[in-house]
Amino acid sequence: MKGIELEQLIEDIESFIIDNKERFTVMSAASDEKSLIKLKNYMRDKGEMYFKTSKSDGLKFLKDIKVNKCVKCRLSISRKQIVFGEGSPESKLMFIGEAPGAEEDNTGRPFVGRAGQLLTKIIESINLKREDVYIANIIKCRPPENRNPMEDEITLCAPFLKEQISIIKPEIICTLGKFSTEFIIGTDKGAISSVRGKEFNYEGITVIPTYHPSYLLRNPGAKRETWEDMKKIRGLYFKN
Numbered sequence: 001m002k003g004i005e006l007e008q009l010i011e012d013i014e015s016f017i018i019d020n021k022e023r024f025t026v027m028s029a030a031s032d033e034k035s036l037i038k039l040k041n042y043m044r045d046k047g048e049m050y051f052k053t054s055k056s057d058g059l060k061f062l063k064d065i066k067v068n069k070c071v072k073c074r075l076s077i078s079r080k081q082i083v084f085g086e087g088s089p090e091s092k093l094m095f096i097g098e099a100p101g102a103e104e105d106n107t108g109r110p111f112v113g114r115a116g117q118l119l120t121k122i123i124e125s126i127n128l129k130r131e132d133v134y135i136a137n138i139i140k141c142r143p144p145e146n147r148n149p150m151e152d153e154i155t156l157c158a159p160f161l162k163e164q165i166s167i168i169k170p171e172i173i174c175t176l177g178k179f180s181t182e183f184i185i186g187t188d189k190g191a192i193s194s195v196r197g198k199e200f201n202y203e204g205i206t207v208i209p210t211y212h213p214s215y216l217l218r219n220p221g222a223k224r225e226t227w228e229d230m231k232k233i234r235g236l237y238f239k240n
């Protein structure tokens with residue numbers, strides 16, 4: 001194990017112990033690498049038990065232990081804070097966008113700027129509240145000047161989103177815009193304008209892509225198509 005990985009491992013363990021001291025009996029102090037790895041495995045197993053007992057604890061574990069201190073890509077240098085995601089961990093419906101913008105970087109919350117306010121209205125248009133759904137992005141740190149996420153940034157950050165999906169287990173995912181749509185359904189299905197409103201499958205979950213709210217702010221004429229997509233989502237959400 002390289003020195004830097006070992007340092008990260010020690011840091012993860014320290015955070016875990018501090019955050020969970022009342023919940024877990026931690027093994028005796030580990031001073032060598034072998035014991036640290038044993039302790040890390042113990043943490044992982046406990047974490048997985050956590051996931052099985054509560055989605056909310058699973059998300060907290062993921063956020064606090066894995067995401068909050070992440071420095072895997074260049075965006076960690078310019079970000080003010082991580083934007084992990086928010087909403088109901090028990091939700092049947094998850095919205096997935098691209099990356100945080102300036103407001104999100106300032107507040108640590110997803111979709112709170114102008115586009116976010118529009119997303120809230122879109123959610124309310126199908127008789128749901130924002131707190132009823134879960135909202136996240138593929139990328140957890142703001143790209144400078146709101147540029148598009150780069151391929152390597154998506155590759156490094158997307159495993160966090162995959163974990164969020166596997167903890168929440170939504171029945172429906174609505175991807176917002178090109179980047180999250182391509183990540184979830186693949187790059188070979190066509191442009192967002194041709195896939196929006198259609199049903200796809202991601203690991204047994206129904207996926208319906210639609211336009212990103214930022215696009216709708218620039219192209220208000222596309223709101224009608226988004227409304228059609230949302231009616232389809234509403235039908236699936238309330239079908240039982």
Ligand code: SF4
Nearest residue numbers: 070073076140141157
């Ligand atoms: S964008 Fe994702 S991978 Fe990059 S530093 Fe932030 S959390 Fe880590």
